Amino acid sequence: MSACIFCKIIKGEIPSFKLIETKLTYSFLDIQPTAEAHCLVIPKYCGAKLHNIPDEYLADILPVVKKLTKALKLDVNNTPSGEGYNVLQNNGRIAHQEVDHVHFHLIPKKDTESGLGVGWPAQPTDFEKLGKLHKELQAALADIDEKL
Ligand code: AMP
Numbered sequence: 001m002s003a004c005i006f007c008k009i010i011k012g013e014i015p016s017f018k019l020i021e022t023k024l025t026y027s028f029l030d031i032q033p034t035a036e037a038h039c040l041v042i043p044k045y046c047g048a049k050l051h052n053i054p055d056e057y058l059a060d061i062l063p064v065v066k067k068l069t070k071a072l073k074l075d076v077n078n079t080p081s082g083e084g085y086n087v088l089q090n091n092g093r094i095a096h097q098e099v100d101h102v103h104f105h106l107i108p109k110k111d112t113e114s115g116l117g118v119g120w121p122a123q124p125t126d127f128e129k130l131g132k133l134h135k136e137l138q139a140a141l142a143d144i145d146e147k148l
Contacts, residue, residue, distance in 0.1 A: 006101035007046050020067060024060040027068060030105070035115035037072050039106040041065050048100040049091040061104060068106050084109045086116040 002008065009016040010026045017029035019039060030038040041064050043057035050058070065087055069075050074085045088105040090097035109115040 002046060004046050004099075004101050006042050006099055006103065010042070010044050019071070020064050022060055022064060024057045025064045027064055035108045035110065037108055038115075039068050039072075041068070041104045041106060043102055046101050048097075048102070050089060050102055053102050065104060065106050072106075072108060074108060086118075088116060 005014065008014045009028065017031075019027040019029065020041075021027070024044055025041060026044055027039055027041040030040050041061055043053050043061060045053055045057045047053045069085060072085075074083070077083050086105070086107045086109055088107060089102065090105075105116075107115045
């Protein structure tokens with residue numbers, strides 16, 4: 001039997017405040033919300049990090065997140081100011097992941113106190129460094145495409 005807490009939620013072995021369920025996706029309320037109506041959307045596939053999840057499961061997730069934004073009326077404000085929301089997906093302890101089953105947080109952002117707080121250690125633009133990195137990444141991507 002899987003020890004994964006989110007697998008147990010999917011199977012109904014432990015309770016959850018279920019929202020949307022599809023063939024590939026399950027969503028429910030976070031029980032330690034950072035803001036009211038903080039939701040979690042998870043694939044019905046147990047993998048710790050994003051790269052462990054098959055594409056078909058990932059493709060099913062964002063439409064569920066979008067539907068939840070509508071249910072939470074987060075779609076009402078179409079201007080940049082005022083109420084917003086964050087979609088967050090953590091990978092690894094250093095990146096603040098506690099549950100090793102991929103999950104997307106949908107977190108309403110109504111004020112500066114509640115919801116997600118973001119540290120953003122932006123560095124000054126360095127075109128030379130970026131250009132070198134870009135070449136390396138293009139080569140890595142071409143390598144991946146060749147293997148597909
Ligand atoms: P993360 O830090 O990205 O791994 O987030 C894990 C999230 O799962 C946290 O926000 C927890 O509050 C939430 N969580 C853990 N156990 C449960 C549970 N049984 N039901 C709902 N949410 C949970």
